[in-house]
Amino acid sequence: GVSAEAAGENTQNFALTAPLHTYAEVIDIDGAEDGSKRTGQAAVWHDTSGQADLSAALRALQAGDFRPLPGAGSTGMQKGSYWSFFVLHNSTDAPVPLHLEYVDHQLIRLQAFESPVRAAPDFAEVANLAMGESFAMRPVFHNRFVVPVELEPGASEAFLIRLDSEEAGFVFPSMRIWTPDALSQSHTAETAVLSFLFGGVTLISLFSLIVGLTTRESSFFAYFVYGLSKIAAWGTILGFTHQYLLRDGFHWSYMSAAGAVSILCGVIFDRLFLQTRKYTPRLDLVLILMMVNAAVLLGSALLQIKALALISITLALLLYPASTVIAIVRWRQGSSEAAVFAVGWTLLLAGLFFQALRDLGYVEHNLVNYYLPPLSSFIEMVTIMAAMGMKLRRLRLQGLESERQYRRHLEQSKVKLEGLVRARTEELEKAKQQAELEARTDPLTGIRNRRSFLADAGLCIKRAQRKGEPVSLLMFDIDHFKSINDNHGHGIGDEALRQFSVTIQQKIRETDVFGRLGGEEFALLITETRPDSLHTAERLRDNIAQIRLDCPVGSVQFTSSIGVAHATQDESVEQLLRQADHALYCAKERGRNMVVEYTAEPNASERGLPLSESQHVDMLSSLEPA
Numbered sequence: 001g002v003s004a005e006a007a008g009e010n011t012q013n014f015a016l017t018a019p020l021h022t023y024a025e026v027i028d029i030d031g032a033e034d035g036s037k038r039t040g041q042a043a044v045w046h047d048t049s050g051q052a053d054l055s056a057a058l059r060a061l062q063a064g065d066f067r068p069l070p071g072a073g074s075t076g077m078q079k080g081s082y083w084s085f086f087v088l089h090n091s092t093d094a095p096v097p098l099h100l101e102y103v104d105h106q107l108i109r110l111q112a113f114e115s116p117v118r119a120a121p122d123f124a125e126v127a128n129l130a131m132g133e134s135f136a137m138r139p140v141f142h143n144r145f146v147v148p149v150e151l152e153p154g155a156s157e158a159f160l161i162r163l164d165s166e167e168a169g170f171v172f173p174s175m176r177i178w179t180p181d182a183l184s185q186s187h188t189a190e191t192a193v194l195s196f197l198f199g200g201v202t203l204i205s206l207f208s209l210i211v212g213l214t215t216r217e218s219s220f221f222a223y224f225v226y227g228l229s230k231i232a233a234w235g236t237i238l239g240f241t242h243q244y245l246l247r248d249g250f251h252w253s254y255m256s257a258a259g260a261v262s263i264l265c266g267v268i269f270d271r272l273f274l275q276t277r278k279y280t281p282r283l284d285l286v287l288i289l290m291m292v293n294a295a296v297l298l299g300s301a302l303l304q305i306k307a308l309a310l311i312s313i314t315l316a317l318l319l320y321p322a323s324t325v326i327a328i329v330r331w332r333q334g335s336s337e338a339a340v341f342a343v344g345w346t347l348l349l350a351g352l353f354f355q356a357l358r359d360l361g362y363v364e365h366n367l368v369n370y371y372l373p374p375l376s377s378f379i380e381m382v383t384i385m386a387a388m389g390m391k392l393r394r395l396r397l398q399g400l401e402s403e404r405q406y407r408r409h410l411e412q413s414k415v416k417l418e419g420l421v422r423a424r425t426e427e428l429e430k431a432k433q434q435a436e437l438e439a440r441t442d443p444l445t446g447i448r449n450r451r452s453f454l455a456d457a458g459l460c461i462k463r464a465q466r467k468g469e470p471v472s473l474l475m476f477d478i479d480h481f482k483s484i485n486d487n488h489g490h491g492i493g494d495e496a497l498r499q500f501s502v503t504i505q506q507k508i509r510e511t512d513v514f515g516r517l518g519g520e521e522f523a524l525l526i527t528e529t530r531p532d533s534l535h536t537a538e539r540l541r542d543n544i545a546q547i548r549l550d551c552p553v554g555s556v557q558f559t560s561s562i563g564v565a566h567a568t569q570d571e572s573v574e575q576l577l578r579q580a581d582h583a584l585y586c587a588k589e590r591g592r593n594m595v596v597e598y599t600a601e602p603n604a605s606e607r608g609l610p611l612s613e614s615q616h617v618d619m620l621s622s623l624e625p626a
């Protein structure tokens with residue numbers, strides 16, 4: 001073919017000084033290759049330019065530049081390409097088809113040249129595989145680069161493998177040796193394991209989405225997205241996206257971009273779940289830095305700046321332990337689910353740590369540490385789901401507790417309010433009673449005022465008239481009261497009014513109606529017969545005359561004139577008052593300190609005329625003081 005011709009051109013003037021097999025250890029092929037045998041690490045050449053072709057590589061081989069790879073299998077992060085040289089010897093007597101599988105998925109290009117072991121080697125290109133090429137171009141359906149070769153019975157074949165990571169990257173210059181069937185079985189098994197892991201993460205993500213939808217708890221939505229981003233990242237990084245989804249035009253930058261999105265989603269989830277902005281604002285800045293770095297990684301991937309992408313992914317890995325530290329701080333603050341989160345995140349870290357050890361050449365690249373990062377990522381997913389459950393439980397308990405507190409608070413407020421209402425009602429009732437009392441009583445003497453007297457006396461008269469009982473109304477007016485005020489002061493005048501009221505009240509029955517009509521004028525309604533009422537009036541007049549008021553100049557006495565009227569028919573209280581007032585006026589006229597009874601002159605009544613002063617005197621009969 002074309003490549004064989006090109007290779008022939010490169011090697012036609014080339015002859016090695018020593019037999020080919022002396023440049024590398026010879027690997028014996030027995031036809032039962034199951035991937036446990038590996039090639040290539042005994043003779044490795046670093047082409048720092050990355051431009052060397054086959055003849056340059058052969059010159060380097062001749063010059064003794066192919067050396068055993070130091071360390072456990074990684075070249076570390078270096079520019080350029082690596083050339084690996086090895087010899088396979090078929091010790092069986094049958095032709096053996098082999099699949100040589102590059103151990104890692106992250107390689108930009110792999111070229112393989114083969115030559116029989118002889119004095120004048122004639123290397124021909126047997127494979128030229130590139131990450132950016134359509135997956136359909138691959139000779140073997142596998143997520144990693146696989147070179148199919150066939151060894152004739154007893155033949156020794158030399159191989160030069162060029163491993164190119166372009167600008168920079170980790171190269172593991174080693175090929176696993178398989179029979180085609182063994183590789184196919186292994187690939188099926190690997191795919192099954194990864195499907196299980198991805199399926200698990202998918203279920204957890206969906207579950208998280210459903211919980212998020214039912215609880216409206218934002219961290220569950222973030223976890224859903226984080227889970228999906230993990231599937232996308234690992235599917236892309238491990239080559240499955242290229243193998244099954246983006247078969248044409250896959251690019252290395254997709255790996256970095258998918259990783260960046262996953263890191264970004266992870267950090268966003270961390271921040272929401274651990275509530276760092278609220279509880280650890282300073283450590284939150286570290287998470288923000290991680291987010292910015294993930295954004296830079298995404299940007300450098302999209303812009304295909306590989307060097308920046310590598311720096312950024314390294315920084316991302318270095319910052320990863322920060323989440324564990326923050327989770328522990330949150331746990332110390334009392335968030336128990338943060339402890340479980342810390343465990344989950346540490347498991348992820350453990351996987352990434354092993355990956356770093358492998359990439360940096362401290363441990364050999366093998367299938368176990370190859371799958372450790374996605375496996376630890378899966379376990380992290382499960383563990384953090386448990387932490388999410390704890391958080392949900394805590395939120396529920398918090399909800400119940402706050403509801404309980406709210407109820408208690410409500411109950412307390414209710415009791416307080418009831419007490420307040422009761423007290424206020426009592427106050428109002430008292431105030432009302434007080435107001436009623438005040439409306440009914442005369443403030444100076446504490447007895448009925450005019451309005452109240454009229455009301456009560458009216459009722460009393462009606463009751464008596466219904467029962468046919470006698471009713472008399474006595475009207476009092478203190479004599480020369482003005483002069484008491486004038487001579488002894490208003491205070492003594494008031495005291496006289498009080499003493500007057502007290503004296504009358506003490507001498508009458510409870511059922512009698514007594515009130516102050518105004519000024520020094522009082523009225524008393526009693527249910528007594530005419531003679532009895534006149535007698536009572538006289539007794540009261542006498543009692544009043546006995547009152548002694550103490551004042552600075554000695555004791556003061558006063559008297560009262562009394563007008564008496566009797567209900568004969570259905571008189572109203574006003575009519576009786578008017579009649580008693582007439583009698584009182586008469587008592588004043590006649591010289592005061594006496595009781596005068598009103599007697600209606602039949603003619604006057606018949607005439608229906610108001611009583612004149614002269615008539616008035618005529619129809620009154622007086623009682624002399626006792």
Ligand SMILES: Nc1nc2c(ncn2[C@@H]2O[C@H](COP(=O)(O)OP(=O)(O)OP(=O)(O)O)[C@@H](O)[C@H]2O)c(=O)[nH]1
Binds near residue numbers: 478482520588592
């Ligand atoms: N201290 C005091 N004096 C009052 C009160 N109410 C009315 N007075 C006074 O009572 C006096 C009533 O006087 P007058 O109506 O002239 O009659 P009087 O001096 O009692 O003379 P006669 O009724 O004719 O015996 C007035 O000077 C009023 O100012 C009161 O509540 N307290």
